[in-house]
Amino acid sequence: MNIFRLLILTCILIVARESSSQSLTIGSGTFTNSNFFGPANTSTLTSSCSRFAYIYPASLLKKLVQGDTISFLEFHRNGNGIGLSGSATMQIFLRTTVKTDFGAGNINWVNESKSTGMKKTYSKDPVSDIGSQEGWRRFYLSTPFVYDTLLGKNLEILIEYTQNNSQSDNIYWNYDNSTYVSAYAVNQTKFFSGILPLPDTTNQSSERHPQLRIGFPRVNTDATVIKIYSLGKIPVPLGNPDTIKALFRNDGKQNLAGLKTYIISKGANKYIDSFYISLARGEEKLYTLPIFKIKKTGLDTLEVRIFKDDNDSNNRLQSLRLATDNIYSYRDISLPPSPGGIGFNGTTGDFVARFYSDSLKSINQITVNFGVSGNNFKLGIWKADGVNGSPGTNIWTSDSLVSKATFLTPVYPPVKVSGNFYVGVRQIMLSNVAFGYQIEEPVRSNTFFYTAPSGNTSWADFAPDAPYKFLIEPRIQAQNDVAPFSYDSPKDTIKLAGFKATAPKATIYNYGSNDQKVPFDVTLRIRQYNNIIYTSTKKDTLSSGRKHQITFDTTFKPTQPGNYQVEVITRLANDQVKDNDTLKYNIFVALYKDVGLTTLFEPSRGASYEIGIDTIYPVVSVNNFGVDKQGPFVVKAMIYDATNTLIYSDSKSISLGSLASSLMSFKLFSPSKTGNYHFIAFTTLNIDTDRSNDTTRADFSFIRSNDVAVTAINYPAPGSSVTPSLITIAPMATVSNAGQENQPTPFTVVCYIYKNNVKVYSDSVKIASYMGSPNSISFAKTFVPNIKGYYSMKVISRLPGDQDRKNDTLSSIFAVGVPDDxxxxxxxxxxxxxxxxxxxxxxxxxxxxxxxxxxxxxxxxxxxxxxxxxxxxxxxxxxxxxxxxxxxxxxxxxxxxxxxxxxxxxxxxxxxxxxxxxxxxxxxxxxxKSHDVLPYYISVPDTVITYNQVFNPAAGIKNVGLSDENTPFPVYVIIKDPLGTIVYFESHDTILEKGGTALITFNQNFSATKKGIYSIIVFTKLPTDQQILNDTFKSTFVSIIRTDIAAVNMLYPANTATIKSNTGIIAPKAVIKNNGLDSEDSATVKLKIYNKGNGSLVYSSSKIKAINAGQTLTVYFDSTFSTSTPGNYRTLLTVTTTGDQLRQNDTIEETFTISDNTGITANDAGGFKIYPNPAVSNLYILSENNDVKTVSLFDVTGKKVFDKIYSSKEIVVSVKGLASGIYTIELQMQNGTVNREKIVVAGE
The missing domain is CATH 2.60.40.10 (Immunoglobulins)
Incomplete structure (x- = not known):
């Protein structure tokens, strides 16, 4: 039976223990399924061969010191029973170096083996050293190598290997990369791996290194304690005697004989004993240590100690053992279970571990660890009555069970055992049961067995092939032992919506032989995110071997979805087995309406793809996290380039059942250019309740490994002209490696020259191309430029497998002679x-x-x-x-x-x-400019007194031309009053030498007659002037009035006003204003009223008034004017003061009427006023709110006698020339309203 075919280990990472002996282990041997990365191409191909060059950096060699002698190298091989057939040869070279890598290019391995400081240390047929067993294979160096740091601290190793025959199977070697050994880096490994003949130059580059152990014995005698084998937990006293074994290795320079060694126990059980070991140089051997019966429960530290050799640093090793009342276990209690689990694929089977009891006792519980939950399995107990004490009779098998991380089940009725017996897991499914384990390397023999299919009586030992010990713990029945048996409700899956408060239930079991008549506590706790959200405690009694279901308080009600952890705890005061007092169970509170993306299969995050070769089909895993069916809904995928521009988009529709998942693939993506890209995919379910899991992203790139380009035509240069000659020239060009891989294999570059589309020249060369090193090519054939005209030149690179043909060709035009210029x-x-x-x-x-x-x-x-x-x-x-x-x-x-x-x-x-x-x-x-004169200065007072001040304007003139102006030319001056009227114009003729200036004072004097700002303009009229833009100069001055008291108007009686004859005696009043800048203390204001009918003076009054500058003043006259006589009257208002500068505004004459009728008066309606009424000469219109647009007058027959357009709130309408009578005035306002009033026109 091939254990590598049947045992599947999930997620295992084996880490080699760094021995404290005089050896150094580099790497953990993460990868085990290849011989491609060395140290030797031990493959099934006939005439396999390899040359490897490695640099192991100094940071991994810290145990080596100056002068250490390396006597052997070890590499870890895989595959038992496979040895080399035929003969082979291997050479190993060593040196120290300051180089941290070999650089980007390939290396000449043969030349490297002859480098300064390089030593050939091994040269022989390696068949016996490689052997046929899995594990570390030692290669003793025929010439030991002295580690000399004067040449560098990095270690360079060259290995050459050839074999004559093909092998029955591959021999693989452990290796690591920079993910697991961070000091490894690119270009630290160069190699060729293939078939004979061996090339001198490598063709591969990598960061990967084989797992390596370096032996550098510093002393003659040096034994190392490698491993202690004992139970991790042992029941006292039933497990006696505990057989302890230890594995030793001789790491010294000499053989060892009769080396005294001790076994020591510290802790609950204390003892010490001695024994002797003998080891050949480099030998490993397992020794069974003296037996000792333990009597007390508690933790023991077991120590194996070599009494004395030349290196004490590796002479002692310790392990922990827990002496218990009732538990057997091989588990190292100081370490967690290893990742993953053990099981079969494609068949059923049994896995067992051997235990020992010194008397007849009963097994009533078994604890098992699993790496994966949810698999069906059974537990079993076997007698040790098989061949050579292997498993034999199956004396108990459980019902079908379901695995979880830590599984405890009762054995009922308890099974009696004595002496050696086996307990194990029966895999009843065809998929891996994931039985829990820990690494044990090398694994102890005659302890762990397996068979397949389940029930087969042919058992195989795990030793030495599989370095794993099982995590299964049989328990001997105690007197007092109660424990939770099961958690019963509520169980998966809880629907959060509408869930009502409930009472959790759990079952407890009395595993002990005693009845428990005194009530003890049973507690149930529920946690979420490690916070206790529910707890309830009940009391119970329980007979031996009986179960009881307990109902807890009805207060459990989850408030949010997710995983909840249930703990059921028994608290029997004299309980002898505490580790089964707690049962844990997970329940899931379901969330509905939630879909999202989990695994992104392609593109891979951080991956680099080859442009023109690789094509991406994006694939994501779409999941329905809820328990309700969802769909159809759309999943979208998009890709952005490095500028964040969307360059790819696709979408698919999908429906998913409860908690279902599906792989979704999108249309292919094959970009046209290299660079970084960003992929995003997301779901678009409108009713999704959790958006955080809807999106997945990945950054990836497209690279171009194989691409060379013709980057320049150097000679003849494009667009250049070659002098016609019989002297030959050699065309030249530049070829660059535009890819991301070196091209060490020579490829062809051709050059063609054409004249009138006829090829007149061709040549080719072969070159290799390396990144960062452009090739300057000079073609061997020469070209004779003896015929004038245009030529075209074309240079083409022909790299096999070039990923971008667009840059393979470069063309240019040159000429012999100059045809067109x-x-x-x-x-x-x-x-x-x-x-x-x-x-x-x-x-x-x-x-x-x-x-x-x-x-x-x-x-x-x-x-x-x-x-x-x-x-x-x-x-x-x-x-x-x-x-x-x-x-x-x-x-x-x-x-x-x-x-x-x-x-x-x-x-x-x-x-x-x-x-x-x-x-x-x-x-x-x-x-x-030869001729240019300009005024640049005007001389006038800044301020003048109106009427009183006289001055003569003056101006400065400058000649900025290059010539003398000897012919007189005129200079003019103009003065404009504040209204813009020209009030002064004078000219003066002058001559002016080059660069000269002149001040011209004009003859005519000037006096201002208005107050305000005057403008003065001086300009020249040189007929030959080349720059007229500077011929004019402008300035201003201010005319002011110091003293000016003006009569403004009569307030009462107002001009053209009509006063009723019965008004009586009135006091006239008038308005005057000081327009000057100075105040006046004694202005005389006189008012005279004349009867226009007979010209007689009917009223005269005079007042002396003080008035400030700018002030408007109302003057009140004596109340002696009688209105009893109707008629037309004339008022004469006069203001006199000493030094008044403006006499024309000192007097104002107005009229008014005294009438004895009660007809039409001044109008004041509709927000406007019309006065006086009757009107004699002028009619005044004042609008308060809106501008008046049109004024029209109609006589009594309706005839329009006046019509005019305005845009003002204040209007004066002259009625002179209109016959006396009654008229209608019509005012059309800007806002569209129309007002009409009656007025009387009383002619003069």
Whole structure:
């Protein structure tokens, strides 16, 4: 029976123990199924061979010190019963080195074996050293190697292997990568692995190294205690005697004979005894130690100690053993179970472990560990009555059970055992039962057995093939032992919605031989996220061998979905077996309406794919986490490139049953370019209750391993011209490795040259290409450039398996001689010329045909002028030109209008011009001006007094041109009042030398007549002036009034007002205003009223008033004017003061009427006023809210006699010329309303 076919270990990671002896183990041997990474290609292929080169970094060699002598190397092989057939050869070379890796390229292994410091240490047929058994295989070095750190601290190992025959099966070797040994790195391993003949150069590179043990004995006698074998738990006294064994190895330089050794027990049981061991050099041997019967329960530390040798550091080893009342176990109580579990695939079977009882006792419980829950199995007890004490008669088998992590079941009725017996697991399914285990290497013999199918009587020992010990614990019945037997309700799955408070139930069992008549506590606790959310305690009594179901308090009600942990605990005061007092059970509170994504199968996170070779079919696992069916719903997949641009999208619809899952694949993705990509997939169930699990993501990349490119044609350079000659030239090009793998195998690069599509040259070379090292290629055949004309050159790389053919070919054009080349050779005017501002000139350029072809088809010549970055002029002319000739091209006129530096660009646009580098010519022009005069200064007072101050304007004139201005030219001055009216105009002729200035004072004096801001303008009129933009200069001055008291208007009686004749005596009042800047203490205000009918003065009054600057003042006159006489009257209001500067506003004349009728008066309705009414000369309209749009007047016949458009709130309408009478005034407002009123017009 092949154990490797039947035993399936899930998630096992074996870690080698680092011995304290004079040896060093590197790596844990994580990978076991390959011989591809060495140390030897021990394969089934005829003439297999290999050459490996390894660098083991110094960080892994810290136990080695300067001067240590390495006497052997060990590699860990796999596969029992497979030895080498035929003969083989192996060589091993060693040296120390400062190199941390071999670099990116391949290496010449043969040359490396001859490097400085390299020693051949092993050269022989390795058949006996490789052997036929699994485990460490030792290769003694015929020439021991001295570890010399003067040459470096890293260890370089070269191994060559060849075999003459094919093998019946592969021999595999353990190895590790950088995931498990972080010091490993790329390019630390170089190798060739294949069939004969052996090449000198390696062709593979890796970070992987074989698991290695280095032996460097420093002393003559050195024994190592490798392993102690004992029970992990033993019942006292039934397990006596406890047979203890120990495994020893001789790591010294000499054989050992009669070395005294001790077995010591410390703790609950104390004893010491001695024995003797003998070992050949390098030998490992198992010894059975002296027997001792233990009497007390408790923890013991067992120690095996070698009395004395030359190295004490590895002379002692300890293990723990727990002496119990009733439990057997091989488990190392200081370690957890190993990951995964043991079982069969494709068959049933039994696994058993051997135990011993010194008297007849009963097994009433069995505890088992499992790596996976939910599998059906049975437990069994067998007598040790088979062949050579192997399992024989099956004396008890349980009912079918369901596995969980730690499983405890009663054996009822208890099974009596004595002497050796076996307890084990019966796998009744065809899938792995995942029986719990711990690593034991090497595993003890005649202890752990298996058979298949279940019930078969042919048993196989686990030793030495499988280094695993079972985690099964039979228990002997105690007197007082009660324990939870089962958790009964509520069980999976609880629906959260609508769940009502319930009473949990559990069953307890009395495993002991005594009845428990005194009530004891039973507690049930429930936790979520390690928080206790429910607890209840009940008391009970229980007879031996009986069960009882207990109902706890009705208060358990979960509030959120998820896993809950139930604990049932018995608390019997004198309970002898405490470890079964707690039962744990998980219940699940279901969440509904929840779908999401779990495993992303492709693309793999962090994976690199080969472009043009690999194709991605995205695959995700879609799960329904709820217990209700969902669907159909859509799952979407998208891929973004490194710029976060969406480049791929697909979607699929799916339906899933309760807690079901399904793999979903999307359309293929095959990008066109390398780079990093981001994949995202998500579900779109609208009613999903948990969005956190809806999305999965992965970053991945596409790389191009195999790609070489022609990156340059070096000679003749593209676009270049070769001088016609009979001297041969060799074409040259550059080829680069654009991929991510070196190309050590030579491949072909070809070169072709054509003239008029006829091949005139061809050659090829073979090259290898390495990343970061472009190849400069010079083709061997030469080319004779003796015929003028155009040539095309093509260079092509022909790497087999190239992943990007687009860059394999590079083409170029060169010429022999210069066929087509026109060139601007000069610009007219030249760059030494200065251009006159605003003076027209004709741009010109000289164009030459350098080629041997005449240009009979017209081509363009451009002349562009720039001011800064702005193009201010361009002109294009079309010309032809014979070979070897020149011509001057005249362009359109240009007049420089700005005083800047102009840049000129002249260029040709011959379509087939072969020499583009000379197609453009540039220069710069400076601008000058011969004639330019300008005013730069005006001399006037900042402030003048209106009417009172007289001055003569003056101006400064400057000649900024390059010439004297000897012919007189005029200078003008204009002054405008605040209304913009020209009130002063004067000129003066002058001459002015180059760079000179002049101050001109104009003859005519000036006095301001209005207050406000005056503007003054001075300008020159030089006929030849080249810059008129600076011919004018402007300034301002302010005219002020110091003293000005003005009569404003009559308030009462108001102008054109009508007063009823029965008003009586009135007191007139008027408004005056101080428009000046100074206050006045004694202004005389006089009012006279005349009867317009007879011209008589009917009223006169005078007042002296003080008035501040800017103040408006109401003046009240004497109350002596009588309104008893109807008629038209005229008021004359006069203000006089000393020094008044503006007399024209001192007097104001107005009229009013005294009427004895009660007809129409001033209107004040609708938010507007119309006055006076009657109106004599003017009608005033004031609107408070809206602008007046139209005013119309209609006479008594309805005829429109006045109509005008306005846009104002204050309007004056003249009624002069209208006949006296009654009129209707119509006001149309801006807001659309219309108002009509009656008015009276009383003619003058």
């Amino acid at each position: 026109v060139q601007p050779v000069s610009i007219i005017p030249s760059d030494t010329s200065a251009l006159e501002l605003n003076m027209v000139f004709k741009p010109q350029a000289v164009i030459r045909n350098n080629g041997f072809n005449s240009q009979l088809t017209p081509f363009d010549v451009h002349y562009d002028i720039y001011a800064g970055a702005s193009k201010v002029y361009f002109s294009v002319k079309n010309i032809t030109l014979d070979s070897g000739t020149s011509t001057t091209v005249t362009f359109d006129d240009f007049k420089p209008s700005k005083e800047v530096v102009y840049s000129v660009v002249v260029y040709t646009t011959l379509f087939n011009d072969f020499v583009k580098s000379n197609d453009t010519l540039k220069l710069f022009y400076n601008i000058v």
